[in-house]
Amino acid sequence: MDFNTSTLKDFEEAHDRIRNHIHRTPILTNATINEMAGCSISFKCENFQKVGAFKARGGMNAILGLSDADKQKGVATHSSGNHAQAVAxxxxxxxxxxxxxxxxxxxxxxxxAVKGYGAEVIECEPTIDAREDTLNAVIQENGALLIHPYNDERIIIGQGTATKELIEDAEKDFDYILTPIGGGGLISGAALVSHYLSxxxxxxxGEPEAADDAYRSFKSGQLVKNDGPPKTIADGLLTNLGDKNFEVIKKYVHDIYLVNDAEIMVALRLVWERMKIIIExxxxxxxxxxxxxxxxxxxxxxxIVLSGGNVDLGKIKFD
Amino acid sequence: MDFNTSTLKDFEEAHDRIRNHIHRTPILTNATINEMAGCSISFKCENFQKVGAFKARGGMNAILGLSDADKQKGVATHSSGNHAQAVAxxxxxxxxxxxxxxxxxxxxxxxxAVKGYGAEVIECEPTIDAREDTLNAVIQENGALLIHPYNDERIIIGQGTATKELIEDAEKDFDYILTPIGGGGLISGAALVSHYLSxxxxxxxGEPEAADDAYRSFKSGQLVKNDGPPKTIADGLLTNLGDKNFEVIKKYVHDIYLVNDAEIMVALRLVWERMKIIIExxxxxxxxxxxxxxxxxxxxxxxIVLSGGNVDLGKIKFD
Known part of the structure; x- marks a missing residue:
């Protein structure tokens, strides 16, 4: 798929493909947070999505859209977290x-959890090189198809269905829609589908200051990477932006803002305390x-697309 | 009101009185928790209720049900927490x-929060005696009407509307309905309305082992108090059972079970991690x-009536 020729129909087909296998998550609002923020915020609660994150959408779209012949080959990926569960x-x-x-x-x-879905887990050393080498070996040995976590059109379109539902269900015209940026799958889907629907x-x-590769890429127009492994409490956003994601972001995203960990924790606490929901x-x-x-x-x-709720409670400390 | 002559109509009138001023909170289910528990659980989410707890129902029913003459007098109570906000x-x-x-x-x-609702806050020493003395002085000086947090028929009926909604909305016949027990307002309302509707x-x-006055009262048939101030993580359940609540509990509650703080924390963590919602x-x-x-x-x-979500995050520590 070429994003220059993709249409709303791609999102509609993806949505029809996955609709019965994902939750149509609720949209919540909170008067106190609106007052504090000085605007009217609709939160699309993908923390209540299957596997606890929007990732269920992309994985489902990529895999259910395979031809029967490709399905026979099976699928493979590497992930320490939500994408692993989504693919499984x-x-x-x-x-x-x-x-x-x-x-x-x-x-x-x-x-x-991954084993519980019936997938085969292959453990490797906890480095990116070991993960990629092991994945390549698995693919070579089994002939399985790679399902990349974000740098893949099927994933981007799948993640975009969260924003599609937000626009369809909120019954208002949004001036802004915000998502976090890690590899860029969520925001590129959001930007594309908003372009068509709204x-x-x-x-x-939104990106953490300590993992600002998307911000720097966006501002410079050149795809750059994080310097070394980033350190931020936002551990779902450590990944470098994918080139396919960057292509969409350059064209359809309005802007990228940075926040630091202290600011992230203030926002997290506000959502936990006021909305009584767990977000990561x-x-x-x-x-x-x-x-x-x-x-x-x-x-x-x-x-705002609330991307997920898979938090290691032992690592979250409040004053 | 005499509970021996109360009818379903009392609950219907209370519900009509408060309906437009409270949330009809959602009922959530979770497949993983059902599997772990070996049964099918419907959670009535009063953590999403106004003021963050079911207490909004009782306070609203008691106060909106006052005659115009009584409303002129104003209302008074003492509380460190949810009931204060509910009355305000x-x-x-x-x-x-x-x-x-x-x-x-x-x-x-x-x-x-209490001041934000326009109520007047009178501070006192943090002892039960000081609270009661101060409240009595306030009532004497202003002629205000006492709104007791649980030992009051209007409060009991009001809290019962949470269970009424659970029974009406769940579209199943419950074998069991469970609530926590503190002063007994929530469970006596639940038991009465279940008696009529189901x-x-x-x-x-359910009661913490360290604050087992309701358990001992129920088993002995005699209303007894906690020995000294109880120490448990379940800080909303420290109160001694009210005599009006005990009257209902003796007649309509099937049983009371005890759990310790470790068991409470396992259940709390399960709800936070699996359901992605905050409960206290x-x-x-x-x-x-x-x-x-x-x-x-x-x-x-x-x-299960999830009673509230007002948690001091600084006090909750996970491994």
Missing amino acids: LAAKVAGIKAWIVMPSNAPKVKKD PNTKVIG PSCAVPLAVVLKNKSVFENKNVG | LAAKVAGIKAWIVMPSNAPKVKKD PNTKVIG PSCAVPLAVVLKNKSVFENKNVG
Whole structure:
């Protein structure tokens, strides 16, 4: 698929493909947070999505869209987290084989969840090189098809269905829609589908200061990477931007804002305390952006995709 | 009102009175928790209720049901937490004056919330004696009417509307409905309304071992108190049972089970991690009861009233 020729129909087909296998998650609002932010925010709750994150959408779209011949080959990926569960769940729904390469230090509960869906877990050393080498070996040995977590049109279109639902269900015209940026799958899907469904909506990305590769790429027009492994509480956003994602972001995203870990934790605590829902730190980034840039969003209709709720509670400490 | 002559009509009138001023909170289910518990659980999410707890219902019913002459007098109560906010909110809705006695060590955020509803906060020393003395002085000086947090028919009927909605909305026949027990307002309302709407449902209370006055009262048939101030993570359940609540519990509650703080924290963590919603420790007690007594609830339809989500995040530590 070429994004220059993609249409709304691609999103509609993806949505029809996955509709019965994902949750149409609720949209929540909170009067206190609106008052604090000075705008009207609709939160699309993908923390309540299957596997606890929007990733279920992309994995489901990529795998259910395979030809019967390709399904026979099975699928493979490497992931320490949500994408692993998304691929395992989608493979289970499709009734096909899945090999998931996971770092040996991934939490046992996550490995067990992947195994619980019937996928085969292959452990490797916890480095990017070991993960990629092991994945390549698995693909070579089994002939499985790679399901990349974000740098893949089928994934981008699948993740975009979250924003499609937000626009369809909120019954208002959004001035802004915000998502976090890691590899770029969520925001590129959001920007594309908004372009078709709600062309006056500006799509904005939020990124942690310590993992600002998308920000620097966007501002310079050249795809750059993070310097070394980034350190931020937003551990779902450590990945470097994919080139396919960057192509969409350059063309359809309005702007990218940075926030630091302290700002992320203020936003996270606000959502936990006021909305009584669990979101992961990565997921708090867009609200942190809104709270930090009140003049930009003042009195506007703002949509935020709450990306996920898979948090290691032992690592979250409040004063 | 005499509970021996109360009818379903009392609950219907209360529900009509408060309906437009409270949330009809959602009922959530979770496949993983059902599998772990070995039964089918419907969670009535009063953590999403106004003021973050079911207490909004009782306060609203008591205050909106006052005669015009009584409304002129204003209302008063003492509370360090949810009931304070419930009375303040209801007084605001009714457009009447409220005096709330709060211990000086109550969190500033809670005092501010009460003041935010327009109620007058009177601070006192953080002892039960000081709270009661101060409240009596406030009532004497202003002629305000006492709104007791649980030992009051109007409060009991109001809290019962949470269980009424659970029974009406769940579209299943419950074998069991469980609530936590503190002063007894929530469970006595639940037991009464279940008796009318779903007479085959057994209503069960959950109580922390360290604050087991309701358990001992229920088992002995004699109303007894906790020995000294109880120490448990379930800080919403420290109160001694009211005599009016005990009257209902003796007659309509099926049984009371005890759980310890470790069991409460396992249940709380399960709800946070799997359902992605914030509940307070007191609120986790009924699920802890179900997980501890699997043979009792095996393959049954179980309703649990999630009582509230007002948690001091700084006090919650996970491994």
